Amino acid sequence: LPEVDGHFGFLDRGHTRLTREIADPAPPTPAAGPQTLPPKPWMGAQEYVLFVIAPGSAMVAFAFVIFLRHFEARQTERSEETGEGGEAGRWNEDLEVVDREPEGLDEDVYGAGIAALVRDSYSLVDGKGDLALRLSRLGSSFLLMFFVVxxxxxxxxxxxxxxAARAVTEIRQIYGRFEFVMYGADVTHNYLTPNGFPRGLDKQFFDASNFARLxxxxxxxACNIPFSQMQILVPILFIWTLTIVADLRRCGDLFVRLILATPTITSMKDAVVEGDGECEIIVGLTKEVKAMLLSTCMIPRWVIDxxxxxxxxxxxxxxxxxxxxLLNSVALEFIVLLKDTLFIGVVPDRNKRATQNTLIQPWQKREPANYRVFLSAFVLVLVSFSWVFYYIYRFQVRCIDTMSGPSYERVAVLQQLVLYTETKKCPSSRAT
Structure with missing residues (x-):
């Protein structure tokens, strides 16, 4: 359809010829003074993420790991008590038990820092090597890790x-303008969010014909708001979430192997068993080293992710x-990959080999074939999807728009509206 005075009419199918109904331009969205805004919630989105979601997710993951380790330990004890001739013994024979070997650290800045801390602490306590040289490598590795953080x-x-702040403000303005017009461009039909943007009071005021006034x-x-095209928004958010979840899994794996599975010893002199060539196996860590690893390598990484x-x-x-x-989703990943990029480009080759040849204890030394081994990792797909839908349908409304008011539970009003032709539509979606 041609454009007249910047506005579009509706197709009138009651006539043989296409006719146009030119709507009156909508008045500008009223600017709200600070005194008219409702109070903002005491806990904003970023505080909710830092002080609720980050520690809460860590505690849930920790509890899940403890439960699995306790459950599998009980199963092992029962099979050993019954013996080879009993039912549990036959059950144990069917489990295809695999003896796990120590495995290497992740080849990134965090892995290099862990390898330097354990190797140099062991060498210093055991009286091996030059003191200044060992301290310089240990210090440079930790400085690089702190630099990444x-x-x-x-x-x-x-x-x-x-x-992000500018993008959020712009899209709030776009959607605020849309709602103000669609609800009759009347201040009595709208209320203001704590951020000062109009939202419709009740669906009885919504009139699809007001779309022509835009x-x-x-x-x-309005129709380029990502929530208007859920078929592209959901997969992109899922891929981004899965990228972060994969890094969280690596962080959690380090926690289980170094903090839980590795025995606690009294001296770093007994921390390492030397293998062939440059290989060294971590068989124990002191409380102080575990605390340092937890505070420098794991907690900051988890919170950042x-x-x-x-x-x-x-x-x-x-x-x-x-x-x-699409471009933004690709650009975000480089922040996650900084630890890998700096490891490849900055860490000396000797330290890279030390990282590759420093082995840590597995989750469990004897691994039976069970549901956890075969299927537990697929739970992360459900976790990723759960976060995506929680963010879309609860979190972004709860913490970005408002904590109370009519918009708390309502679905947005981007309806099936004709834009330029009958084939170009703006699907229904959820508000920002």
Missing amino acids: FLQIFVIKQMQALV TGDEKDL VYLLWLGCRWLCATPNFGDL
Whole structure:
């Protein structure tokens, strides 16, 4: 359909010829003064992520690991008590028990830091090597690890302040304008969120014919809101979530193997068993070393991953262009991969070989064939999908829009509206 005065009419199928009904332009969205805004919730989105979701997810994962280890230990005890001739003994023979060997560290900056800490602590306590040389390698490895953490935090904060915040504000303005017009462009039909953007009070005020009162650009922007195309938004959010979940799994795996599976000893002199060539096997760690690994390698990494998961979802959902949505999802991954990039480009070859040849204890030394071994990793797919739908249908409304009011449970009103032709539509979606 041609455009007249920047507005579009509706197709009138009651006539043999196409006719146009030019709607009156909608008045500008009223600007709200600070005194008219409802109070914001005391806990915003980022506080909720840092102080609720991050520690909560860690505690749930820890409890799940403890439950699995306890359950499998009980099963092993029962099979040993029954003996080879009993029913449990026959059950144990059918489990295809595999003797697990120690495995290598991840080849990234965190793995290099762990290898340097354990190897150099062992050498210093055992009186091997030059003191200054060992301390210099240990210090440089930890400085590089701290640099990665600092760089990730810095990039995340800058992205949040300069990129994501602007995108969220723009998409709130786009959707606020859409709702104000669709609900009659009447201040009595709308209320203001704590961020100062209008939302419709009741669906009885919604009138689809008001769509013609939007300009062509406003229609384009409204229908480019990612929530209007769930068939592309959900897969992209799922892939991004799976990227973060994979890194969280690696972090959790380090925690289980180094903190839980590795015995606690009194001296680092007994921490390592030397193997062939450059190979060294970690057989024990002191409480102090475990505490250092937990505070420098695991907790910061977990918190950064969880925060980046939320910020990435926030930015992607606030991208009012589907081409940019795909590009942004790819660009986000480089923050996660900083630890791998710096390991490849900065860490000396000797330290790389030390990382490759430092072996840690497996989850369990004797691994039977059971449901956990074969199927437990697939639970992460369900976890990723659960987060995506929780974010879309609960979290982004609860923490970004408002904590109370009519929009808390409502579905957005982007209805099936004709844009330029009968074949170009704006599907229903959920509000930002």
